[in-house]
Amino acid sequence: MATGNATAAATGTAPRRRRAATVVAGALLLVATVPLVFRAAGSDGVTPVPQLLAFLPWLLVPAGLALALSLAARWRPGLFWAAAVLLGLTAFVRPYGDGAPAPHGAPLARLRVLTANLEFGRATDGLLAALRRESPDLVAVQECDPERCATALDSPAVRAAYPFRLLAGHGASEGSAVLSRFPLRADGAVAGELAMPRASVTVQGHRLRFQVAHPMPPLPASLATWRTELGRLRDLAAARGPEPLVIAGDFNSSQDHAAFRAVLEAGLHDSAGRTGSPRTPTWPARTTPVLGAQIDHVLVSDALRPRAARFLDLPETDHRALAVDLELYATR
Template sequence: MSGEPTPPPRRPGTASGPSPAPPETVASGGMTTETISSTPPPAGRPRRRRWITVLIWIMLVPFAAWAVLRTTGWDAGFRWIQLAAFTPYVAAASVVALLLALSLRRWTAGVAGLVVMGAFAWAVLPRAFADPAPAPGGTALRVLASNLARGGADTKTIMDLVVRLKPDILTLQELTPEAAGRLEAAGIRKALPHMVGEPTPGVWGSGIYARFPLRADQAAIDYGNFRQSVAVAPEQNLQIVSVHPCAPRFDYKAACWAQGLRALPKAGAGPYRILAGDFNATLDHAIMRDLLATGYRDAADVTGRGLIPTWPQQGWEPVPGVTLDHVFADARLAIRSFGVHRVPGTDHKAVFAELEIPGTAR
């Protein structure tokens, strides 16, 4: 006999309630003891867990969709043109969804979040790291570009930048006849005596000033009445464009924005090319990456300053800053440095790049 007490037999006719939970047997010192658990697991817990999982996926899916659109370059329409400029902010926010999934041990969602964050990192982070600098040599070439905001930018600040930075080329956007007159009166032609351009009332004019002789290479690139001046410096074997396609503020402007960017000269054979100004686009727009792929490099990206916002300057627009102003340099040109400068009276910061033309240093 085992010595264990025999449970009393059940009386016939006794009402039976819910069956108790099966006993748990615990061994202790050669004897066994039965512990009866009478507390069932909470019925609502699995449901809450499902809802948490659903909410994590709801948070993650928009980031995944954004990463797919950015990576594939698919044209999702007018609103996507506007939204794509803010990709660096979305990339940073995607980390929150990933950390939430991992902290709550939703491993499938966590893996998806890692893939999404990796796609964003691949697209955005290289702009924050400088490329290896090429060996010195060649002819220095300094480029300054500024959007004057309907000619309203402070003339003294522009002239101070010209004196301090000593640009060889100055490209201006939204150059009005009045702004051109103020610059002439302030002595712009003493520093940069040569000019090609079309000062025009409103937002449509542009101009190119240079230390060396220029000639108009062709009529200004004109889509939506935005005149992007084009000039050639024969002695330097250089073609320059003051870039300013129309801003995609409204649905009907999306076409001329794309046309203005696609009409910019491609890099490659022929003269060295520089595109400088207000592109109204960032490197997160596929059309900009297509242009770079022809043989340009973005000076800010190359020098690790590609995430510095250039628009809007503080107080102009209630949106986070984005990088709309660029200096695209022919890949045959070395890029030495890049900087951004505040200019009162305009919503855009001026951009400055130091380049180098192959050849004998001066």
């Protein structure tokens, strides 16, 4: 009799386990499917879709786990669903917008661009070390607080290395800066909650426009602002004129966000993507390079050709810095 009860209990346990596995698999697939559908539709949707889209490649993990659970539960619809999600995610993991024509002729100039988000100025010392180590020609700084960062950038050593600069914004998160070895003049700004100044820079007799990017992050309360500010960067790219354009900074968006892809589609190219690092994470720094999203970018127009990109770990900030070597060619 006891043996019969044990057999009945075991027989009842297996269906319960399969049902539990089916429920968990369905939940995991739902988490992966919703952002995938919006990605395919070319829309960023509403919270939590934009936040999930930033980590789209990592959704392969719950989708793969759902496939294993569906197999264990003998849930045939789940197997087909998981396979479809995995195929869809794999298709979108490929680099986006990497079809720029190669410039012709010899380069007119070579320059190095560095962008760094200092997280309220905390990584100022790390930035100064990176400037000495990397010797960039143009620097875009975000979250340059007026006390620590702005004061450090005004030191004699930094002024000697970078005699030309722009400072904008007054708060710890709002402040931005442009440092340059080349002559520059203020060239307006992109309107935003966080300062996004622009400079006209003369590089060995050739002018280019250098724009700092720092739209608001896609938090639930600031989604509309995030879209609007990325739209203003897109408008700048679309109306850029004949002069070469660089937009560098913390875009708070990845290639899986429709609002960011619209900036690229206005005629710009992602330097990291063109040099073979389209998915190297820059945020959050605590989990990179294993886990994260690439939201810090250096975007360039056709007259600028990226030759190399390096991701730099700075202490005391939640972002990795990005240094890009560029060649400037004559515009056609």
